[in-house]
Structures are given as structure tokens and as C-alpha cells.
Amino acid sequence: MPGLYLHIPFCEKKCIYCDFYSIESFRQYDDFLSALHREIAMRADVLPEHTSFHSIFFGGGTPSLLTDVQLGGLLDALRSRFRIDEDAEITVECNPGTVDEDKLRGYRAAGVNRLSFGVQSFHADDLQFLSRIHTAGEAEAAIGAAQAAGVGDVNLDLMFSLPGQTPERWMHNLERARALGTTHLSCYSLTVEQGTPLANMVRNGMVTMPPEESDAALFDLTMDTLSEWEFRQYEVSNYAREGYTCRHNLTYWRHEDYLGFGPSAHGTWRGRRWWNLSSLQSWLDAVAAGRLPEAGGETLTADTLRSEYIYLRLRSEGIHLPSFTRLHGGDLLTAHRRYIDSCIAAGQLRLDGDTLSLTRKGILVCDEICAALM
Numbered sequence: 360m361p362g363l364y365l366h367i368p369f370c371e372k373k374c375i376y377c378d379f380y381s382i383e384s385f386r387q388y389d390d391f392l393s394a395l396h397r398e399i400a401m402r403a404d405v406l407p408e409h410t411s412f413h414s415i416f417f418g419g420g421t422p423s424l425l426t427d428v429q430l431g432g433l434l435d436a437l438r439s440r441f442r443i444d445e446d447a448e449i450t451v452e453c454n455p456g457t458v459d460e461d462k463l464r465g466y467r468a469a470g471v472n473r474l475s476f477g478v479q480s481f482h483a484d485d486l487q488f489l490s491r492i493h494t495a496g497e498a499e500a501a502i503g504a505a506q507a508a509g510v511g512d513v514n515l516d517l518m519f520s521l522p523g524q525t526p527e528r529w530m531h532n533l534e535r536a537r538a539l540g541t542t543h544l545s546c547y548s549l550t551v552e553q554g555t556p557l558a559n560m561v562r563n564g565m566v567t568m569p570p571e572e573s574d575a576a577l578f579d580l581t582m583d584t585l586s587e588w589e590f591r592q593y594e595v596s597n598y599a600r601e602g603y604t605c606r607h608n609l610t611y612w613r614h615e616d617y618l619g620f621g622p623s624a625h626g627t628w629r630g631r632r633w634w635n636l637s638s639l640q641s642w643l644d645a646v647a648a649g650r651l652p653e654a655g656g657e658t659l660t661a662d663t664l665r666s667e668y669i670y671l672r673l674r675s676e677g678i679h680l681p682s683f684t685r686l687h688g689g690d691l692l693t694a695h696r697r698y699i700d701s702c703i704a705a706g707q708l709r710l711d712g713d714t715l716s717l718t719r720k721g722i723l724v725c726d727e728i729c730a731a732l733m
């Protein structure tokens with residue numbers, strides 16, 4: 360089932376590691392909101408058919424800068440232009456430094472039923488290093504406020520492989536997340552993205568990143584711990600309690616269609632992918648001129664679709680082989696029999712009935728296995 364994504368490209372302060380498109384100036388915030396409404400209307404007008412959508416995701420940037428009235432207005436615009444399931448999953452990414460219970464009650468009243476908090480760490484020195492705008496106490500209060508506002512489905516983003524992070528410090532973060540009653544965890548290792556302040560700090564020798572072995576050990580610890588606590592790992596970096604997988608993320612990982620709105624948002628629809636202009640000004644100019652603000656697009660070839668399907672499925676629920684054949688032709692098992700057998704013998708892949716998936720050991724060499732099968 361397809362999903363809808365809205366990119367809100369504003370942040371109070373840029374975090375040192377972040378390479379997402381977001382800006383710190385709010386000068387064009389009102390223009391942005393009006394243009395987002397126009398883009399929603401324009402896209403609805405050119406969409407050849409209106410299937411129903413099962414998820415809406417507000418990402419960013421910092422979508423939780425939206426007031427409840429602004430957020431409700433955008434949801435009304437989507438509902439008036441697209442067919443949205445009654446029980447659609449509606450997620451807002453929140454920076455804990457930008458919400459309180461009143462705002463979250465307003466979000467809930469507008470229809471939001473899932474909140475995703477970028478917490479990253481419960482240690483004050485980590486938060487300071489990452490240049491997050493919130494404290495650990497504010498993060499805990501925000502999660503409590505979400506639950507008090509009636510949103511029980513709460514994800515936390517946590518980050519491991521921070522410089523100097525010990526297994527004990529990482530375990531403290533996982534334990535805090537569990538104690539707060541979260542239903543979903545996204546655990547990513549800190550990566551150094553080109554062009555970020557962190558990349559400069561590493562280059563100048565001000566920061567030393569942990570070695571690969573320590574990253575792998577923390578990843579292993581995460582998988583062990585969360586499986587013991589009955590969080591199911593349903594994607595390499597994502598873990599959910601029973602019944603709380605993220606429907607919107609599954610849209611991406613199942614290689615299903617979605618529409619994206621806002622600067623730098625992407626979309627795919629019926630074999631075509633496009634990406635929006637990433638600079639706010641050029642995106643605003645295009646919408647003001649009555650044009651869809653796309654920077655480019657491509658028709659997805661059979662080869663691209665096949666490779667992406669393998670990559671996305673292996674990283675998440677595994678490849679259901681008959682479905683693969685139906686969608687992409689050919690028999691993956693026969694084509695790669697020797698390689699697949701060697702991975703099974705090495706404990707990296709498993710074949711459960713008709714589904715080929717990665718084992719815990721395979722997840723650690725996931726990119727290599729995907730490349731061999733693509």
C-alpha cells in the first residue's frame with residue numbers, strides 16, 4: 360500500500376553530524392507552508408489514479424516545529440485531495456526540545472497516532488557533542504508527554520558508535536528507552552557524512568571515530584539485548600514490539616509506491632521515481648510558477664527494480680522467492696545456487712520455506728551479500 364511523506368526542512372540548530380536538507384533560518388517558514396499546500400494540490404491533480412494511502416509521515420528537518428493547527432491544516436489538505444485509510448498510520452518526527460504535552464495533545468486530536476523522537480543518547484556529554492538542542496531530561500519528559508497525550512506508539516532514534524562510547528554507556532541508553540515504555544527503536548551508528556562539521560572535526564584530528572570492530576560489537580550487543588527484550592529486528596536498524604512495526608517504513612522496504620512533498624523529498628509511482636528541488640528557494644520558485652518542483656526523474660528499469668527489491672527485502676523481511684519470480688522473472692535460487700549455499704553453510708543466509716533471509720551473522724555482511732545477488 361502506498362504512503363505519503365512530507366519534508367519539513369527547518370531546524371532550530373543544525374546537528375554536527377547531519378547531512379539531511381534543513382535550514383536554520385525561519386524567514387520563509389510561512390511561504391513554505393503555503394507552497395506545501397499548493398504542491399499537495401498540484402500533485403493530486405496530475406496523479407492518474409487515486410489509490411488509498413495507508414500512512415502519512417512528517418519527516419525533516421524538524422516537523423515538530425509545526426503547531427498543531429499547521430499540522431492539522433496539512434492533514435486536512437491531504438485528506439481532501441487523496442483517499443486516506445480511516446486507520447492510516449500518521450507519524451510525526453519530533454525533536455524533544457520542541458514539544459510539550461499541549462502540542463502533542465493537539466497533534467493527537469488532528470489524527471497523529473505515532474511519534475518518533477530523535478533522542479540519540481541519554482548522556483548529557485553525548486548530546487552536547489552531537490549539538491542536540493535538548494537535554495536527556497527533556498527527552499524523557501517529551502516521551503512521557505506523548506504517552507499522556509494518548510500516543511502510545513513511540514519510536515526513539517538512538518545512536519551508537521559515538522567517540523569513546525563504551526558498551527556500558529550504550530546499554531544505559533537502551534535500558535532508559537525500555538524503561539520509558541517505547542514500542543519501537545531505530546538504532547544507527549554515527550557515520551561521518553562528507554561536508555558536515557563532524558567530517559571537519561575528524562579531518563582536523565579533533566575527533567577520533569571508534570574502530571570498525573567496536574561498531575560491530577555494539578551492533579551485536581544491540582541485537583542481543585533487544586531480542587532478549589522482545590523487540591523484533593524487522594530491518595537492519597529497526598526493532599519493534601509485537602504489533603508496532605512502522606507501516607510507513609515498510610512501504611519503502613517493501614518497494615512500494617509513495618509520494619513525497621517539500622524540498623528534497625522523493626517519490627515513486629508506477630515505475631517512475633522523481634526527486635524534488637532541494638534548495639528551499641528553488642522549490643518555492645517552482646511552486647509559485649505553478650510547476651511541480653521536481654529537480655529530476657527517471658523511469659525505473661527492470662534491472663534497477665530487481666536490484667533494489669533484493670537490497671531492500673534482504674535488509675528487512677527477506678525475499679519471498681515465488682513473489683520475486685512473479686515480479687521480476689527468473690529464479691534467484693537457481694541463478695545463485697552455489698553462492699547462496701555457501702552463505703547458508705557459513706550461517707549468513709537461511710531459507711525458511713520459500714523465504715531467503717539474512718541471519719544475525721549475515722546482517723553484519725549485508726552489503727556484500729546484497730551485491731553478490733544483485
Ligand code: SF4
Nearest residue numbers: 370373374377419420
Ligand atoms: S534535528 Fe534532525 S534534521 Fe535537524 S539538524 Fe539535527 S539531525 Fe538533522
